[in-house]
Amino acid sequence: MGNTWHPLASMVVSASLVAVLAGVWIWTIGRLGLLNWWTALSCVCLVSPVQYENMISGFQTAFYAMMLAVAGGACVLALIHRLTRFLVVASLACVFVAAFSVASGLVLSLIFSVGLLLIALREAGSMRELVRSRHLVMNLGFALVGVVLIAWLFFANYRTLPVNRTSNVSLLAYFLTALSFPFVKSVVDTPLQIKVISSILIWGPVVAIIPVLLRNWRSVFEFRTLLLLSSIAAFVIGFIILITFGRSYLFISPRYGTVLVWSSMLGLLALAVGVRLMEAVRSRAVRRVAVLVCNIWVIALLSANVTAALASFDDMRRYAEWRLAMRDATLALLATSEAALEGDQKTGCVVS
Amino acid sequence: MRVSVLRIFSSDRLDNCVRYAALAGAFVFFFNALSLHLMLLTFRFGMNGHWRIRSGSICLARYP
Numbered sequence: 001m002g003n004t005w006h007p008l009a010s011m012v013v014s015a016s017l018v019a020v021l022a023g024v025w026i027w028t029i030g031r032l033g034l035l036n037w038w039t040a041l042s043c044v045c046l047v048s049p050v051q052y053e054n055m056i057s058g059f060q061t062a063f064y065a066m067m068l069a070v071a072g073g074a075c076v077l078a079l080i081h082r083l084t085r086f087l088v089v090a091s092l093a094c095v096f097v098a099a100f101s102v103a104s105g106l107v108l109s110l111i112f113s114v115g116l117l118l119i120a121l122r123e124a125g126s127m128r129e130l131v132r133s134r135h136l137v138m139n140l141g142f143a144l145v146g147v148v149l150i151a152w153l154f155f156a157n158y159r160t161l162p163v164n165r166t167s168n169v170s171l172l173a174y175f176l177t178a179l180s181f182p183f184v185k186s187v188v189d190t191p192l193q194i195k196v197i198s199s200i201l202i203w204g205p206v207v208a209i210i211p212v213l214l215r216n217w218r219s220v221f222e223f224r225t226l227l228l229l230s231s232i233a234a235f236v237i238g239f240i241i242l243i244t245f246g247r248s249y250l251f252i253s254p255r256y257g258t259v260l261v262w263s264s265m266l267g268l269l270a271l272a273v274g275v276r277l278m279e280a281v282r283s284r285a286v287r288r289v290a291v292l293v294c295n296i297w298v299i300a301l302l303s304a305n306v307t308a309a310l311a312s313f314d315d316m317r318r319y320a321e322w323r324l325a326m327r328d329a330t331l332a333l334l335a336t337s338e339a340a341l342e343g344d345q346k347t348g349c350v351v352s
Numbered sequence: 353m354r355v356s357v358l359r360i361f362s363s364d365r366l367d368n369c370v371r372y373a374a375l376a377g378a379f380v381f382f383f384n385a386l387s388l389h390l391m392l393l394t395f396r397f398g399m400n401g402h403w404r405i406r407s408g409s410i411c412l413a414r415y416p
Contacts, residue, residue, distance in 0.1 A: 015384035023377035030369030043376045047383045055388055 010058025017064040018046050021071055025265075028075035032224055034272045038298040042268045048309045050182040051257030052316050062101040063258040069097035070108055070235050071262070077112070078228035081220070083120045083139050091116060092146040099154050104259075106154055107238035109147045111231050116143050122223060166248060174248035178240040179203060181260040182308035185315075186251045201301060202263045205270035206233050212277065225273050229266060236262050254315065264305050271298055 022043045029039050054060035073094030080087045091112045098105030120140055124130035131137065170187075173195075177187045180198030184190045206229065213226040239259050247253070252260070271294045278290045361371065 011388055012385065015381050015388065018384055019377040019381035022380035023373040026376040027369050027373035030372055035369070035372060040372070040376070043380055046380055047387065049387060055384065 007058035010061050011056065014055065014058070014061045014064045017061065017068050021064075021068045022046055024068075024072050024075050028079060028228065029269065029272070031079060032221070032228070034225070034269065034276060036272055036275075038268050038302065039272045041302060042265045044302075045261040045265050045305055048182065048257070048261055048305060048312075049316065050185075050308055050312045051254055051261060052312060053254040053319070054258045057255075060255060060258075063255065066098045066101035066105045067258055067262070069094040069101065069105065071232055073098075073108065073112060074115075074228050074231040074235075077115050077119070077231060078224045081119060081224050081227060083116060083123055083136055085139060085142070087119075088116065088139050088143045088146070091143065092150070095147065096150050099150055103154075104239050104242045106151065107235055107242065109150060111234045111238070113143065113147055115227055115231050116140065118217075118227070122217065171244050171248060174252075175240060175244045178243065178252055178256070178260060179263070181252050181263070182257060182312070183304050184252075187248075188250055198304075201297075201304065202267050205267050205274060205297065209270040209273050209277075213273070221276075229269060229273070232262055233266050236260065236266070254312070254319075264301055267301055268298060271301075 025046075026035070026040065026043065029035050049055065051063075054063045073091055076087065076090045076094070080090075095105075095109045095112055098108040117140065120130055120133075120136045121127065124133050124136055173187050176192075176195045176199060177184050177190065180195045180202060183198040183201070184195050210226070210230055210233070213222045213229070216222040217226055236259060239256075243256060275291055275294050278287050281287050281290070360366065361374070
């Protein structure tokens, strides 16, 4: 590309990253035996225009790279679920990509460290056995050194941004709105009840299923699903906390949509896990009712996502008008002879 | 030997998970590319030109 930046080429790169992510996601849930009509449709969330700001801005490829590292890494953790040297290297590579794509990606280092420790604990059987196992301790030590090195590189010449100084109530309102994204986008105009109901609709299945998986974490299926579900969920929650303190405003910016669409995707996955776990229930009537409830929940979740996606076209129109006004104002400023001359001397290019 | 993508895709030896993953990837890529073009055609964001980068600063070199 030489010295020319092509926004359209960057957009195609973003689309390619999402495509790879969709492939890895479907392959992983297929390997876990959780592929059904709604987990297959969860890919629709990945192309939802609620994240239009990232879709149309080439430089926002960083968000897609971060989510590929987060969700792709979680898939690798779930699929391998043994503390091999390859898993440690793959996890460190994902942490590196996530941290140097978007600053919030550094949260992944903490999540994957806990994930690797859980894998080692399960493999050893107990903490005492873990300490005795030279192979596991070596791999954990290698992971720790890698994470410390990445954090050290990250904080070299780091400039701290001012922390948001709004009231605690405003922060809580923003946090709740981000939890219920994409159904709710405005922090101030939406009643609290709507935010609470939307949050329950999205996060309810995840919150309900994680304790069940934790209780049976010695079983292979439960453990692999726990790694996949909880690591992505922890990242999304960590991201929401970070944007609440660092970026809270009157509405949730569409650029955060790339991360927040994962809330709905995790909800759909949790419902599929619920249906799978219900197979162990002896009563056929209970099983049927549970599957029916899950199907209704899925239809509500998917319909709400489609409605939110369609509603975002109006936001997009307003955003387009704003951008054109900004461009005209910039060109008008640069058109003045002093500004044009200054620009020509400084950058060596003329606005045509 | 001529090996086509379709032949590999319809092979019995291919894992179903790989087949679904490839379908999902293709769907997401084409849907994303299609919706991008629709968005850019429908809403004139003023950002589908080329930007030229010189000496660390960015300026608009051509815009539609």
